[in-house]
Amino acid sequence: MASMRPEYQQKVALASLLAPGGYERHFTNPFITPFIVRHKELTKLANTFNIYELPPYRMKYNELILSACTTALFNDICSSIYHMVSGGDSGELNNKILPIMFKYLPTVSVKQLLHFAQVIDSGHMRQWDYGRKKNMEVYGQPEPPDYPVENISVPTAMYYSLADNLAFAKDIEDICDTIQNCIRKFLMPNKKWTHMDFLASKNLEHELNEPLLEFIQEFENAKKPDNF
Structure with a gap:
């Protein structure tokens, strides 16, 4: 949005991205x-069977996952899957928060997931790929255009980690x-910190929330006039 509709940037004082x-x-x-490597086949499958969200909300999957993962039989299995997806066991996981996360897991737009797959497969942060023929109709070129992220001027602070295998540090x-205006790169001090630790770390308050809020306060103070 900030790259394609720059007028909206005036409405954002500071973006703190986790x-x-x-x-x-x-x-x-x-x-x-x-x-990811099969995203074209998955797109055809979703279109054929009119699958628009995952998991389908009508499946009541929240209740199923919650009941399964809080039993002794499946608890270790759920934890293993959690660590496998997020980047490994950092030792940070707050087990008490998992039932809450499972209970309120949202559904996700299939197109959003497929767009994410297109970005990864192409190596470009770009718009939706309709295929060469329709791309010519929509964009006037065979490949979708990259988002002009160089146009983003919102003051931005980035919080990231080395063990995150969903959003890589580099x-x-x-x-x-x-x-244009990345004013902070904050690398998490725990080198094993994963993508999900930004939500579920038992040390979240001290390792992330406190430095984030302190920086926001410093930024606000710096923006105030002397006679504020």
Whole structure:
């Protein structure tokens, strides 16, 4: 939005981004990659069967996952899947918050997931790929255009980690160097910190929330006139 509709940037004082996606040139998540390389087949499948959200809300999957993952039999299995998807066991997981997360897991737009897959597969942060023929109709070119992220001028703070295998540190640093006003790159001190630790770390308050809020306060104070 900020790159395509720059007038909206005036409405944002400071963007504090936690493990942001965007550039995905170093994506190697072993659990998700097999789906990425088959995104064209998955797109056809979704269109054929009119699948618009995952998981379908009518499945009541929240209740199913919650009941399964809070039993002794499946608790370890759920934890293993959690760590496999997010980048490993950092030792940070707050087990008490997992039932809450499972209870309120949202559904996700299938097109959003497929667009994410297109970005990873192409190596470009670009608009939706309709295929060469329709791309010519929509964009006037065979490949979808990249988002002009260099137009983003909103003051931006990036919070990221080394063990995150969904939003890689090098990709975040690259996009920080590309936008106009990246004013902070905060690398999490725990080198094993994963993507999901930004939500579920038992040390979240001290390791992330406190430095984030302190920086917001410093930014606000710096923006105030002397006689405020």
